[in-house]
Amino acid sequence: MKYESQRVAKPYFIAALALFAGQIVFGLIAGFQYLDGTFLFPEIPFDVAHMSHTNLLIVWLLMAFMGAAYYIVPEEAQTELYSPKLALITFWVFLGAAVLTLFGYLFVPYSQLAAMTGDKLLPTMGRGYLEQPLPVKIGIVLVALSLLFNITMTLLKGRKTSLNLILIGALWGLALLFLPAFYFPIDTVKASYSWWWIVHGWVEGDWELILGALLGFILIKMTGVDREIVEKWLYVIIAMTLVTGIIGIGHHYYFIGAPRYWIWLGSIFSALEPIPFILLIAFAFKMLLRRRREHPNKAAMLWAMGTPIVAFLGAGLWGFMITLAPVQNYVHGTNLTAAHGHLAFFGAYAMVSLAIISYAMPLLRGREANSAAAQRWEMSGFWIMVISMIGITLALTGAGIVTAFLQRMGAHPLGFMQVQSKERVFFWLREFCGLCFFGGLVVYLRSFFMSGEYEYSDEAIRALAS
Amino acid sequence: MENISDPPHALPGDFAIWVFIFAELTVFGVLFSAFAFARAAHVDLFNQSQLALNRGLGAANTLVLVTSSYFVARATRAIKDGRGLLCGHWLTGALGLGVVFLALKLFEFHQDYAHGITLSTNLFDMFYLSLTFFHFMHVLMGMAILAVVAYKAYAGRYGVEDHAGVETGGSYWHMVDLVWIILFALVYVIR
Amino acid sequence: MKLTSIRPLPCTSTWTLLLVLTLASLRLGASGSGPALVMAVLALTLIKGQLIADYFMGLRRVRSLWRTAMFAYLVVVGGLIATAYLIA
Numbered sequence: 001m002k003y004e005s006q007r008v009a010k011p012y013f014i015a016a017l018a019l020f021a022g023q024i025v026f027g028l029i030a031g032f033q034y035l036d037g038t039f040l041f042p043e044i045p046f047d048v049a050h051m052s053h054t055n056l057l058i059v060w061l062l063m064a065f066m067g068a069a070y071y072i073v074p075e076e077a078q079t080e081l082y083s084p085k086l087a088l089i090t091f092w093v094f095l096g097a098a099v100l101t102l103f104g105y106l107f108v109p110y111s112q113l114a115a116m117t118g119d120k121l122l123p124t125m126g127r128g129y130l131e132q133p134l135p136v137k138i139g140i141v142l143v144a145l146s147l148l149f150n151i152t153m154t155l156l157k158g159r160k161t162s163l164n165l166i167l168i169g170a171l172w173g174l175a176l177l178f179l180p181a182f183y184f185p186i187d188t189v190k191a192s193y194s195w196w197w198i199v200h201g202w203v204e205g206d207w208e209l210i211l212g213a214l215l216g217f218i219l220i221k222m223t224g225v226d227r228e229i230v231e232k233w234l235y236v237i238i239a240m241t242l243v244t245g246i247i248g249i250g251h252h253y254y255f256i257g258a259p260r261y262w263i264w265l266g267s268i269f270s271a272l273e274p275i276p277f278i279l280l281i282a283f284a285f286k287m288l289l290r291r292r293r294e295h296p297n298k299a300a301m302l303w304a305m306g307t308p309i310v311a312f313l314g315a316g317l318w319g320f321m322i323t324l325a326p327v328q329n330y331v332h333g334t335n336l337t338a339a340h341g342h343l344a345f346f347g348a349y350a351m352v353s354l355a356i357i358s359y360a361m362p363l364l365r366g367r368e369a370n371s372a373a374a375q376r377w378e379m380s381g382f383w384i385m386v387i388s389m390i391g392i393t394l395a396l397t398g399a400g401i402v403t404a405f406l407q408r409m410g411a412h413p414l415g416f417m418q419v420q421s422k423e424r425v426f427f428w429l430r431e432f433c434g435l436c437f438f439g440g441l442v443v444y445l446r447s448f449f450m451s452g453e454y455e456y457s458d459e460a461i462r463a464l465a466s
Numbered sequence: 467m468e469n470i471s472d473p474p475h476a477l478p479g480d481f482a483i484w485v486f487i488f489a490e491l492t493v494f495g496v497l498f499s500a501f502a503f504a505r506a507a508h509v510d511l512f513n514q515s516q517l518a519l520n521r522g523l524g525a526a527n528t529l530v531l532v533t534s535s536y537f538v539a540r541a542t543r544a545i546k547d548g549r550g551l552l553c554g555h556w557l558t559g560a561l562g563l564g565v566v567f568l569a570l571k572l573f574e575f576h577q578d579y580a581h582g583i584t585l586s587t588n589l590f591d592m593f594y595l596s597l598t599f600f601h602f603m604h605v606l607m608g609m610a611i612l613a614v615v616a617y618k619a620y621a622g623r624y625g626v627e628d629h630a631g632v633e634t635g636g637s638y639w640h641m642v643d644l645v646w647i648i649l650f651a652l653v654y655v656i657r
Numbered sequence: 658m659k660l661t662s663i664r665p666l667p668c669t670s671t672w673t674l675l676l677v678l679t680l681a682s683l684r685l686g687a688s689g690s691g692p693a694l695v696m697a698v699l700a701l702t703l704i705k706g707q708l709i710a711d712y713f714m715g716l717r718r719v720r721s722l723w724r725t726a727m728f729a730y731l732v733v734v735g736g737l738i739a740t741a742y743l744i745a
Contacts, residue, residue: 030482232482240489261592268500272493281487477723478715488726502741509745511692521683528679536672539713543668564707632717640713644706647679651702652738653685656695 001363001406003074005081010364011091017445019060019098020350024438026053031434034420034427038163048105051131055105057345058129059098064208064353066094066147070218071360073151077158078168090146097139101132103245115316123184130181144175162231163216166238170209177201189257194373196252204315208276211311212237212454214352215284218304218359223291233283237276244272251323255332258365263325267274270323271433274316277348280308281373296454297362298370299378299447303355310351310386314343330408335426343393346385354382355446367453383445388440391430391433399426478542479634486519487641492605494645497600498652501593508589513657515590518581523574524654527567528646531605535643538612539638541619548626550619557616560639564609571602594653601642601649608642611635671712678705695742699735706731 001007030049033039037046044052074081081087110131117133119125124134132140151168180194189217216230248292250258250266283397284305295301322331358378362370369375407419477484505512541556575595583591615635618624624632659679682701685694709726711717717724 232480236482236486236489239486242492243493259586261596264500264504264589264592265596268496269493272496275489275492279489477719484723488730490734491730495730495737498734499737499741502738505745506741521687525683529676532672532675532679535709535713536668536675539668539671540666542715543666544729621716624742637714641708643713644709647705647709648702651686651698656698656742657681657686 001075001360003080005084006071006074007364008084008087008091008359009067009071009080009360009432010223011088012063012070013361013364014065015091015360016060016063016353016357017448019056019063021445023053023056023060024055024298024434024441026050028434028438029053030429031427031431035424035431044106047110049127050424052102052105054129055101055131056098059094061349062243062351063094064357065171065174065214066091068214068353068356068360069151069167070145071356072167072214073154073164074158076161076164076217077154079154079158082153082157082207086150090143090150093139093332094143096272097136097143101136106134122182124182127184127191129199130195131227141175144171144178148172148175163213163220163227163234166209166216166234170206170213173206173209174202177206180323187338192252192256193258196249198253200245203345203349204248204273205241208241208245209238211307211348211352212241212280214356215280215304215307218300218355219284221359222293222297222301222304223287224293225287225290228288229281229290230287233279233286237279237283240276240279244269244275251325253330254325254328267323267325271320273283273323274312274320277308277312277316279402281312284308295369296456297359297375298458299370299375299382300355300358302379302382303351303358305348306382306386307351307355310343310347310389312347313390314340314345318343318397329460330404330435331400334400334403334408335423336404339396340395342396343389346389351386361448362453369454370447371450371452371454372458374447374452375454377443377450378447381440381442381447384440384443385437388433388437392430392437395426395430395433398429399423402426408432471623479630479632479637483634483637487637490641491645494648497597498648501597501652504589504593511588512590515588515594516657518583519594519654520577520643521576521654524650527570530563530567530570530651531643531646534560534567535640537563538604538639542629542632542636543552543626545619545629546626547630550622550624553624553629553632554616555618557612557619560640561609561612561616564612567605568602568609571598571605575599597653601645604642608639611638616646667712671708675705678708684722692743696739699739703731703735 029040029044030046030053032050033041033046040049070081070087104117108116110125113133114120114125117125117135119134122134124137125131130137148168148171151171151463155168156163177198180197183190183194185194212234216234219225220227220230245270247265248270250262251270253262253266284307288305289299318336322328322336322340362368370378402423403419406414406422407416483572537556537560541553541560543604544550544556575598578595583595585592585595612635616634618631682698682705685698685701687724688694707728710724710731714727716727
């Protein structure tokens with residue numbers, strides 16, 4: 001850690017992990033409610049568990065991205081953060097708003113929450129992932145503006161690297177792409193368009209740039225490879241993301257009342273969206289092979305290498321499976337989508353967030369890497385979580401395929417609930433894997449509470465002994 | 467362009483741009499294939515709608531783009547001799563031809579719109595407009611790259627030993643030309 | 658200056674050839690329709706593409722991998738298009 005002001009990243013990272021844990025708890029509740037619909041009813045009905053799960057995901061990822069920005073931007077710009085104080089105030093505002101929102105979901109009936117918070121003035125509530133009350137949405141914009149102001153001012157007074165430009169540019173994009181959240185027209189086609197500008201624009205566009213920048217930073221620091229090489233790869237990856245992803249938004253436009261040409265344009269361009277993920281794998285492994293040093297933080301390296309692979313599987317492979325219009329006609333909105341969503345979000349965004357935390361946290365705590373024991377726990381957590389998530393994905397894939405065949409095809413399709421009851425085995429499997437995932441998370445979190453740093457001497461002794 | 471007796475050397479320009487070039491070629495390749503196979507299911511429609519295209523304008527644009535690529539090749543040759551100013555001039559010429567391409571294409575789009583050709587008219591028109599618009603965007607991007615390279619050439623930032631930027635930018639422009647060659651033959655000509 | 662040294666640059670010759678081939682493709686295309694003409698024009702297109710790759714991009718003087726890759730691209734895309742036209 002080179003600049004004192006990078007410390008502000010720490011609370012962001014800690015909050016991110018805490019909210020991540022919260023996210024999984026609600027996920028387990030919602031998952032169990034597939035099997036027993038009365039579980040925790042009426043205290044935490046399914047819709048509340050679901051939106052708590054998804055909103056916590058988004059907030060913890062945003063916390064991680066912000067922390068990453070506060071850590072990376074000063075180091076790249078080679079100057080202290082413009083205002084660490086502002087960053088800390090913003091942190092508490094964001095965390096406070098998040099907790100307040102969660103309490104709102106849990107303790108206030110949603111329609112009442114809407115009435116209390118001025119939804120009548122400007123309706124913004126009620127859409128998936130955008131359930132937040134209007135004041136909270138405004139708060140999110142203000143938090144984002146605060147971040148952007150801070151890191152942009154830092155950039156302006158320091159060295160302007162390609163990586164910083166990409167990261168900060170992407171964060172500006174993130175903020176701008178959130179603005180359609182305030183546009184909720186009665187026309188359902190237009191409402192769908194605007195929703196997807198945020199959701200697709202974020203996760204299949206803007207956030208991929210953030211993913212690239214974070215991964216690029218970690219690889220520069222940990223492998224010692226020439227910055228120029230990393231940055232060139234990033235430009236190619238980003239270009240392919242935008243070339244495929246911008247028109248690729250059409251794969252959400254097939255069946256919402258949009259013009260027919262989207263069937264073609266969406267299918268063709270979204271079919272190519274896996275390309276940047278393939279490039280990310282090639283990039284990460286090429287940098288690994290070209291490395292000039294053996295960084296002691298093996299856990300962070302594992303996260304960094306695992307991220308593009310799982311991201312490709314979830315976003316690229318599973319995404320491809322459901323993207324072509326003729327196929328999507330049968331699988332739209334089934335658990336195949338949920339399978340893709342879980343593996344993609346985890347691989348692309350959760351894992352890269354955990355990677356940057358894995359790299360930066362030891363440094364923020366005053367050491368280059370954690371002790372070998374702590375790293376072993378962390379890496380075990382990695383494996384348990386990755387394998388569990390793959391299990392969840394496979395379980396949901398099974399359920400989705402059953403739905404497609406029994407509910408969407410054939411001469412006598414069955415009803416939704418009837419089909420759901422036939423899929424119970426998959427939902428049990430999913431819940432079991434979810435519990436394993438939670439176990440992996442606990443193992444992972446434990447590694448943070450193990451003291452001691454990496455002992456080079458131990459490694460030398462081991463090397464000499466073998 | 468160098469002499470045939472010159473020794474073989476490294477890939478012209480950055481390795482990264484070649485990854486990008488092949489990735490872009492892949493995207494266009496998929497689009498071209500989609501067009502061709504869509505046509506297989508709607509032969510009469512495609513043959514009929516193709517007649518409404520302005521083949522003359524398409525051909526003119528082909529000649530314009532090929533010539534601009536030639537200019538870029540001359541620019542590369544100039545900088546290999548260390549002649550930055552001459553390199554800049556050739557690139558300016560290429561950019562000028564790029565402007566001509568854009569103008570002709572915009573005029574063609576205007577004509578199409580006047581004849582009621584839109585993305586929603588029929589499948590052929592959808593492909594024709596999408597393909598040429600997508601290519602149009604790449605011409606714009608190519609021109610932006612060439613403009614930066616030209617500026618640096620004029621500013622004396624390239625030399626005999628160090629001119630990878632010219633080759634990098636030039637390679638991208640040649641790709642844009644290559645794509646149009648295929649596009650023109652596929653969309654405007656063969657039936 | 659010897660007469661033998663006044664010869665066009667490779668890129669100039671390439672440019673001239675490209676113009677000629679373009680006009681030839683146009684002529685062929687205008688002369689009618691049908692699989693033979695389609696194949697002829699596609700073949701000309703492949704040649705033009707390879708010319709650009711070899712002489713404008715300069716791949717002729719580079720490790721054959723790249724030249725082969727470009728040629729493979731032209732063959733694959735051309736082949737797919739040809740197939741689609743033949744099965745139509």
